[in-house]
Amino acid sequence: MTVNEKNYQWSGSLSKRTKTDYIVLHHAAAAMCTADDIHRWHLNNGWAGIGYHLFVRKNGEIYRGRPIDTVGAHCLNYNSRSIGICAEGAYDSTDTSMPAAQKAALMWLVAELRKVYKTAKVVQHKELTATSCPGRYFPFEEILKGEAANPPADIPSDWAEAAWDWVRGAGITDGTNPQGAITREQVAVMLYRFAARAGLL
Numbered sequence: 001m002t003v004n005e006k007n008y009q010w011s012g013s014l015s016k017r018t019k020t021d022y023i024v025l026h027h028a029a030a031a032m033c034t035a036d037d038i039h040r041w042h043l044n045n046g047w048a049g050i051g052y053h054l055f056v057r058k059n060g061e062i063y064r065g066r067p068i069d070t071v072g073a074h075c076l077n078y079n080s081r082s083i084g085i086c087a088e089g090a091y092d093s094t095d096t097s098m099p100a101a102q103k104a105a106l107m108w109l110v111a112e113l114r115k116v117y118k119t120a121k122v123v124q125h126k127e128l129t130a131t132s133c134p135g136r137y138f139p140f141e142e143i144l145k146g147e148a149a150n151p152p153a154d155i156p157s158d159w160a161e162a163a164w165d166w167v168r169g170a171g172i173t174d175g176t177n178p179q180g181a182i183t184r185e186q187v188a189v190m191l192y193r194f195a196a197r198a199g200l201l
């Protein structure tokens, strides 16, 4: 996945942000809108332009809002120490479930940001301000879990380490993605390689 870059006309200058204590998730409270729509709406509020740093559409496309290292306009009293991510949709009313593509993009984005902002807490807007944002149908727990469920790519669990070293050394597996799921044909191939090695064929 990638972030689509945008060129906005800002009304005034953006200030640099020095702290990132929170990653705040929002919904647009609009069933269908683009990053440009939000930019226009926020200009009409008298702001410098789109107040979020990132915007995720229902189809999973991710767009840049404000540069990531600037102060946003998305969460009263927390803008100088947070990053704002907004999801297209009205998850307090008409949108009662989130499309899989959008959910996957949000999971990816949150995981990527946490690699950079390791101490930042991921929260919903309503945890910091009196608002219903991002709505009761916003799958916050799932988005957080999805991120936690990503296993470290190249490290087997402690209890599997000796076996993993052996099967890799014996050429029974290629040694990639130790915590990934496996298909029946992959099991068959591994058994076949073992049988060949043991002289059973």
Ligand SMILES: [Zn+2]
Pocket: 025, 026, 027, 074, 125, 131, 133, 134
């Ligand atoms: Zn919000």
